[in-house]
Amino acid sequence: MADTDPARGVRVAEATTVGELLRQADLQARRMLADVDAATAPARVRAWGEVVEAGAEAWRAIPSSGPRGAVDDDINTVHDVARGVHQLIVQGGWPPAGAPDPDAELIVARLYRVSDLVRTRHRPDGPIRPDATGDVEAARTWIMHSVLAATHAVRRSLEQYERALTSGRDRARLSGPTGELANVRELIRRVDVAEGLARGYLDLRWPATARGDRLDPVQPTMLETAINAWQTNAARALTNSPSVADLALVVRTQLDGAVVASAVGGAATHAGLLTHLEGTRMQRALTIFEGSAADLLKTLTLLSGRDRSFQARLVETSAQLRLAYRAIANDGTSLASSDTIRERVDIARALTAVQRGLVAGVDLAWRLHDAGRDPNLQVRAHGAHxxxxxxxxxxxxxxxxxxxxxxxxxxIPAPPPVRYALRGLTQEMTDRAIDAAAASYSTPPRPAQPAGDDLPGRHHRDRPPPATRPDPPAQGPSR
Incomplete structure (x- = not known):
């Protein structure tokens, strides 16, 4: 049996439970990973935003035992990245209008069926039975995993498309109007942010859910709640005609976050969660990011003058995040020691929180870059002069x-030299934010060499090659 989604005309296999629908959506997302090539990229990019939106709708339909804001922030952050990608598609004109990916459409149809099914069977404000809390947590985990798998498939297709654009022979095989190389690369980097956010949410949840284990709700810490609220509100403020003062506040808060991330990274290194090399790499990348953010903040402060016209919600969430930072990393007027930080928080969860914050910070950096390119941006005359x-x-x-x-x-409207300066500074901050996010994660260990593999050079060359090539090691976060 199959039915048709009336809004999309997509035939969906009949399923009677939320669990069946979620597993079907996840299986369809995995199938996308089995068919990755350059030709699939335009259709998948068109449909990806709707996949994330359908996942967000299904997520929000599932009842919550706690405050909705803390529960929904994880999917809202990914959804905000998808909105930014949609704006980039509209501005860049690629991919052009056309048919979406059929696999992605099936995922969308099933996730919307989940939201409809939950809403017809459970009131949004109804109580949750104690024995159902594990099912609620597992449902959200399946939704996020479907979004992650689909996002990873989109990114891989875009990477294949990028390679085809740089090859004369492969480029000639691409159908329809092709995208500009710079635009495609920016899409890859922005989709990669969403993938990193979804992966960070699943780090604490996915293996147990896939095995069918009971998964109790993971209660967010003060730091996690503050980071999620800040990312959501900052992303929305940056797309809502921000003032230069708003831009400066975002950069200042991100700069504070980099300082705290460096302190947490040092504590994690002392705790053995990061190797000395990984900790050094993370702190070096954060130091370079701090320099680029400080340069941009200096220019924005000059352009804003004494203007203090901030968006209220942006100021509130920035203050909450700074309070959470001080509770962890401050000791009076200086930074706390690594031992003190480890005593105050679960350092593993704190490291995960700042890692996710650095990944989400890449999206904020892109939005700052977009705001700096806005021809309607208003700046103070003295600074512009x-x-x-x-x-x-x-x-x-x-x-x-x-x-x-x-x-x-x-x-006054920002003169061309000011827009040029802002464009360069925001691009530099974005590049350094990407480096810092990538450097904050551990490098996957190399596979151990088999016994007896330490042969002299000549003997090693004389060995017959293996019948099959070993699988390459898992890759770390893309840069």
Whole structure:
């Protein structure tokens, strides 16, 4: 038996339970991974945002035993990244309108069926039986795993498409209008952020759920709650006509987060969760990121002047996050020692939280980059005049800033030299944010060499090659 989703015209195998639908969606996402090539990339990119949206709808339909905000923040953060990717598609014009991926459409149909089924059988404000809390947690885990598998398939297809664009022979085989290489690479990096966020959520949950073990709800810590709330509200503020003061507040908060992440990374290294090499690599990448963020913050402070017109929710969540940071990493007016940090928090969970924060910070960096390119961005005349005066771009005879605007230090549209400077600084911060997020994760161990493999060079060359090549080691987070 099969029925048809009326909104999408997709035939879906009949399922009577939420569990069956979730497993069907997950199986379909795994099938996407078995068919990865450049030709599938445009259709998958078109459908990916709807996969994430359907997953978010199913997630929010599932009842919660605690505050909705803390529960929904994990999927909301991934959903916000998908919205940013959709905006990039609209602005870049690739992929053009066309048919979505059929496998992704089946996932969408099944996840929407889950949300419909849950809403018809359970009131949103109804109580949850104590013996059902494990099922609720498992359902959300299956949803996130389906989103992760589909996202990974999309990223791999985009990587194949990128390789085809750089090959003259393969490029000629691509159908339809092809995307610009820079645009495709930006899509890959943004989709990779969503993949990292979904993977971070599953680190504590997925193996047990896949085995069918009972999974009790993982209660978020103060740090995890503050990071999730900040990421969600900062992403929304940056897409809602932010002021330069808003941009500066986001950069300042991300800069504070990098300092705390470095402290937590040091404590994790002392606890043996990271090797000395991994801890050093993480702290070096964070130090470079801090330098790029500080350069951008200096410019934004100059352009905002004394303007303090912040979005209220942005200020509130920034203050909550800084409070959580101080509770963990501050000792009076200085940073706490590694021993003190390990006494205050579960260092493994704190490391996971800052790692996810660094991954989500890449999405915020991209949004800052988009805001810096916005032609409607308003800046203070004094700061714009100082930055434009250092530019080598030929300007109008009257200067980039009108004299009357300088006298009153008015808000003016950012002149071209200012937009150029912001574009360079935000791109640098984005690149360094990607490096810091990648450096925060452990390197997968290399497979052990088989016994007797330490032969001299000539003997080693004379050995017959193996019949099959060994599988390559698992890759770390993409950069």
């Amino acid at each position: 100082r930055i434009a005066g250092k530019s080598h771009q030929p300007g109008p005879s009257a200067g980039w800033v009108e004299a009357v605007d300088l006298v009153h230090n008015r808000l």
